[in-house]
Amino acid sequence: GAVVSQHPSWVICKSGTSVKIECRSLDFQATTMFWYRQFPKQSLMLMATSNEGSKATYEQGVEKDKFLINHASLTLSTLTVTSAHPEDSSFYICSARKAGVGNEQFFGPGTRLTVL
Amino acid sequence: TQLLEQSPQFLSIQEGENLTVYCNSSSVFSSLQWYRQEPGEGPVLLVTVVTGGEVKKLKRLTFQFGDARKDSSLHITAAQPGDTGLYLCAGVGAGNMLTFGGGTRLMVKP
Numbered sequence: 001g002a003v004v005s006q007h008p009s010w011v012i013c014k015s016g017t018s019v020k021i022e023c024r025s026l027d028f029q030a031t032t033m034f035w036y037r038q039f040p041k042q043s044l045m046l047m048a049t050s051n052e053g054s055k056a057t058y059e060q061g062v063e064k065d066k067f068l069i070n071h072a073s074l075t076l077s078t079l080t081v082t083s084a085h086p087e088d089s090s091f092y093i094c095s096a097r098k099a100g101v102g103n104e105q106f107f108g109p110g111t112r113l114t115v116l
Numbered sequence: 117t118q119l120l121e122q123s124p125q126f127l128s129i130q131e132g133e134n135l136t137v138y139c140n141s142s143s144v145f146s147s148l149q150w151y152r153q154e155p156g157e158g159p160v161l162l163v164t165v166v167t168g169g170e171v172k173k174l175k176r177l178t179f180q181f182g183d184a185r186k187d188s189s190l191h192i193t194a195a196q197p198g199d200t201g202l203y204l205c206a207g208v209g210a211g212n213m214l215t216f217g218g219g220t221r222l223m224v225k226p
Contacts, residue, residue, distance in 0.1 A: 004158075034214075043122075043204060043219040044159070093158050103212035107151075107158035 001027050004096050006108040013084055014116055020080045021111045023094030029074035030096035034105060035067075038091040050077045074099065084115040119143070120207050122217030129195055130225050137190040137220045139205035145215075146208050148181055148188045153202040153219075164208075195224045 003026040013019050023033055031052050036044040048069050049057045056069035068080040077096075081088055091112050095105035120141045129135055139148070147166040151159035163172050165181035165188060172179045176199075178191040188205055205217040 006158075041221065043216045045216075046214070049213075091156075095158075097212070103147075103208060104161065104164070105214060107160070109158045110156065112156065 002096075002098065002104075002106040003027055004094065004106045004108040006092075006094055006111050008111060009109065010112040010114070012114045012116065015085055016083055018080055018082045019084055019113060020078055021092055021094075021113075023077045023079070023096065023108055025075045025096040025098075025106070028096075028106075029099045030077075031074065031099040032097045033071060033077040034095045034097075035069060035077070035079050036093045036095070038093060038110075040091075044093060047079075081113065084113070086115045089113055089115045120205060120215055120217035122205055122220055124220060125218060126221050126223075128223045128225065131196055132194050133224075135192050135195055135222070137192075137203055137205075137222075138187070139189070139217050140187045141207060142186065143207070143209070144185050146185075146212075148185070149206045149208065149214070150179055150188070150190055151204040151206060153204060155202075159202075159204055192222075195222075197224045197226050200224050 005024045007022045033050040035047045037047050038044050046059050047062045050069045050071040052071045058064045071077040091110050093110040095107045123138050149164045150162045153159040163179045168183045168185045170181045176193045180189050200223050203220045206214040
């Protein structure tokens with residue numbers, strides 16, 4: 001199998017606070033993980049690519065200081081939304097690519113963030 | 117930047133009808149994937165098409181990759197309410213990065 005989990009599945013926070021979202025590959029090692037954002041009734045937009053042991057690569061228009069990504073192990077990547085604002089409310093989805101095997105990305109179940 | 121245009125954006129049909137979703141790009145992709153996503157969940161891979169002109173069938177779903185590997189279609193025969201969901205195409209480009217189309221929201225009414 002290739003199972004990816006995310007925690008929490010949903011979170012509500014106050015404006016100005018920071019929120020950490022975890023993405024774990026449960027039964028495989030992932031050298032690369034990806035973070036996507038999906039606004040209501042829209043498609044997935046890639047935010048950043050997270051490589052184990054190195055700095056994340058951010059897509060154009062994504063603030064690296066606002067969306068902190070850490071990929072400290074082969075099974076865990078975290079996304080921290082710092083000083084969250086209502087416009088950051090979205091569905092955040094991670095995916096993981098198996099180390100050294102093909103190019104398929106396995107998607108997590110997503111985390112719904114609501115910033116009040 | 118590689119862009120994928122998906123059409124239609126929304127589709128509401130009666131159970132038993134057929135439908136086709138299109139995914140078009142001006143760019144060539146090494147392969148193309150189709151996903152289905154339920155509300156509040158992550159996308160689930162349905163199929164990957166790799167070769168130009170390739171046709172793959174998954175029960176009542178037929179996927180086709182264009183000869184030039186720039187476009188793809190998903191055809192559903194005799195749609196059922198259980199087919200309701202968001203269908204996403206994604207082109208696999210350089211570095212095996214995914215570029216998602218805008219999605220097609222399908223509702224099949226009983």
